[in-house]
Amino acid sequence: MNLNESVLIALGNLRSNKVRSFLTMLGIIIGVMSIVLLISIISGTQAKIEGEINSMGSNVLQLVPGNSEEMHGPPGTFTVNKLKLGLVDMLEAKSSYAVKACPVFINAGTTVKYKRKSRNTTVIAGTGASFPYIRNWNVAEGNYFREEDVKAARRVCVTGDTVVRDLYGGSSPIGKDIFVNGKKLLIIGVTEKKGKTFGQDSDDILAMPITTCHELLGTSVINQIIIKVPEPKNTVKAMNEIRRQLLTQMDKEDFSLNSQSELLKTFSSFAAILNVVMGCVAGISLFVGGIGIMNIMLVTVKERTREIGLRKAVGASSMDILLQFMTEAVFLAVTGGVIGILLAIAFISAANPLQKVFLDSVVVPLKANPTSVVLAFIFSSAVGIFFGSYPAVKAAKTDPIIALRYE
Numbered sequence: 001m002n003l004n005e006s007v008l009i010a011l012g013n014l015r016s017n018k019v020r021s022f023l024t025m026l027g028i029i030i031g032v033m034s035i036v037l038l039i040s041i042i043s044g045t046q047a048k049i050e051g052e053i054n055s056m057g058s059n060v061l062q063l064v065p066g067n068s069e070e071m072h073g074p075p076g077t078f079t080v081n082k083l084k085l086g087l088v089d090m091l092e093a094k095s096s097y098a099v100k101a102c103p104v105f106i107n108a109g110t111t112v113k114y115k116r117k118s119r120n121t122t123v124i125a126g127t128g129a130s131f132p133y134i135r136n137w138n139v140a141e142g143n144y145f146r147e148e149d150v151k152a153a154r155r156v157c158v159t160g161d162t163v164v165r166d167l168y169g170g171s172s173p174i175g176k177d178i179f180v181n182g183k184k185l186l187i188i189g190v191t192e193k194k195g196k197t198f199g200q201d202s203d204d205i206l207a208m209p210i211t212t213c214h215e216l217l218g219t220s221v222i223n224q225i226i227i228k229v230p231e232p233k234n235t236v237k238a239m240n241e242i243r244r245q246l247l248t249q250m251d252k253e254d255f256s257l258n259s260q261s262e263l264l265k266t267f268s269s270f271a272a273i274l275n276v277v278m279g280c281v282a283g284i285s286l287f288v289g290g291i292g293i294m295n296i297m298l299v300t301v302k303e304r305t306r307e308i309g310l311r312k313a314v315g316a317s318s319m320d321i322l323l324q325f326m327t328e329a330v331f332l333a334v335t336g337g338v339i340g341i342l343l344a345i346a347f348i349s350a351a352n353p354l355q356k357v358f359l360d361s362v363v364v365p366l367k368a369n370p371t372s373v374v375l376a377f378i379f380s381s382a383v384g385i386f387f388g389s390y391p392a393v394k395a396a397k398t399d400p401i402i403a404l405r406y407e
Contacts, residue, residue: 024296025336027289028383032340032376033347034282039372040348042278044365046271050264058261059232060134061239063087063225063246067253082254083222085210087246088128091227094245097238101227102128103210107217112206113179114167122163123205124180126213134228142174142189145209153211158189160203180206183216235259286379289336290387297329297391301398308398322396329388330381337380341373 015021065081088101105126112122129147131137145156157178164173173187185208194202214220229238239257246255301308308321348366355364 020296021332024292025289025332025339027292028286028333028336028380029289029340029343031282031286031289031383032337032380033344034285035279035376035379036341036344036368036372037347038278038282039275039369040344040366041364042271042275043369044367046267048365049267058259059229059235060260061227061229061235061242062258062260062263063227063242064223064256064258065254067256080254081221082250083225085222087249088225090249091225091242091245095238096241097229097231097234099227099229099238099242100130100134101225102130102134103222104131104224104226105210105213105219105221106223107213110180110206110217112163112167114173114177117167119163119166119204121201121204124213124217125205125207126210127207128210130228131207131226134226138192139189140192141172142187144189144207150209150211153209153215155183155185155208155212156188157185157206157208157212158191159187159207160191160205161193162201162203163206164190178206180208181216185212235261283379286383290333290383293329293332293384294387294391296332297325297388298394300328301325301391301395304395305398308395312398318396321398322392325392325395326385326388329392330384333380333384333388334377337377340380341376344368344376345373 063083065083083103085103088103091101092099103126107124107126109120110122110124111118111120112124129145129150132139132144139158142158144158145154148154149156157180159173159178163178164170167173167178168176173190176187177184178187179185191203191205191207196202208216210222227238227242229235236259239259243257246257311321312318345368348368351366
């Protein structure tokens with residue numbers, strides 16, 4: 001018996017039990033689909049976050065309260081926030097690399113009002129005048145506030161597109177008032193539209209001088225200080241100098257200084273671990289699917305014992321029987337793998353447009369990863385060979401005399 005005959009016989013047997021064949025393939029379909037989708041989601045998320053990090057530039061540093069290495073936890077978990085506005089001037093004045101520093105205070109979910117309209121989800125950002133330069137955060141209309149506005153705590157602000165759309169009907173808000181905690185501010189600029197980042201509306205924001213923000217909200221907290229090194233090649237040297245300067249003001253457990261490249265490496269390591277974990281989860285699904293194939297093939301061998309006996313009686317060799325049952329198992333696995341890949345690609349193709357329709361932006365950009373498709377196909381084929389081997393060998397070793405007597 002040649003391979004073509006084995007394939008034709010296998011197809012005939014599988015067609016005669018369509019429902020059982022489909023249910024057998026279902027585990028493989030789900031497993032392969034899971035592999036392709038999970039890798040696509042992780043890759044899309046990684047690309048999105050890396051894009052956000054890279055948009056700031058590798059020469060941007062973040063100074064935050066607490067030291068994760070010293071305190072064995074996330075920055076700020078076990079420490080008092082000792083960041084002060086005075087550190088900004090100190091870092092700029094003593095820098096050998098002409099760094100620019102900017103304090104940042106974030107207050108989420110603040111109510112802002114204009115006439116009878118209001119929003120209660122707007123993010124209030126208190127910053128310095130150098131924020132647009134450091135964060136590449138451009139103004140689409142009007143101007144960002146100046147250093148003089150920060151020093152004088154002037155009640156001016158820059159708003160995002162969502163606030164403009166909801167409170168001002170999309171018309172220009174420049175020169176108009178907006179109220180925060182009952183205090184009036186003058187809008188002098190509108191930021192470029194950024195859309196949503198992982199479900200968070202980046203345009204639902206109101207930026208103002210950090211001194212004004214502290215005054216309106218009754219606080220003096222600084223969440224972080226962002227620092228830009230003009231020459232990227234000097235980033236590491238500048239970091240070392242900044243650490244030395246900070247240690248004259250604070251203890252080493254009081255702060256963490258991170259570069260964008262370090263954050264990128266940390267996230268890449270996390271993404272790699274997540275890929276392995278998700279791959280294992282999907283692999284378990286494939287394993288379960290493989291066990292399903294083996295169980296069904298064992299049942300099939302039992303049901304077709306007399307057929308095996310007859311085939312051996314008329315001259316079929318053990319290798320012919322082995323090849324026939326192996327062909328059926330591999331066909332089930334490969335077909336299930338192909339169906340799983342096609343379903344995953346179809347889902348991915350529909351996901352990005354649907355995100356735009358229901359979420360107004362692509363939260364996680366999905367793209368079929370060729371490597372994941374190839375791996376999924378190889379794994380599904382391997383599952384068929386591995387789990388189909390035992391039933392096929394059992395069928396091949398069947399004694400024809402005993403098989404012919406089987407009822």
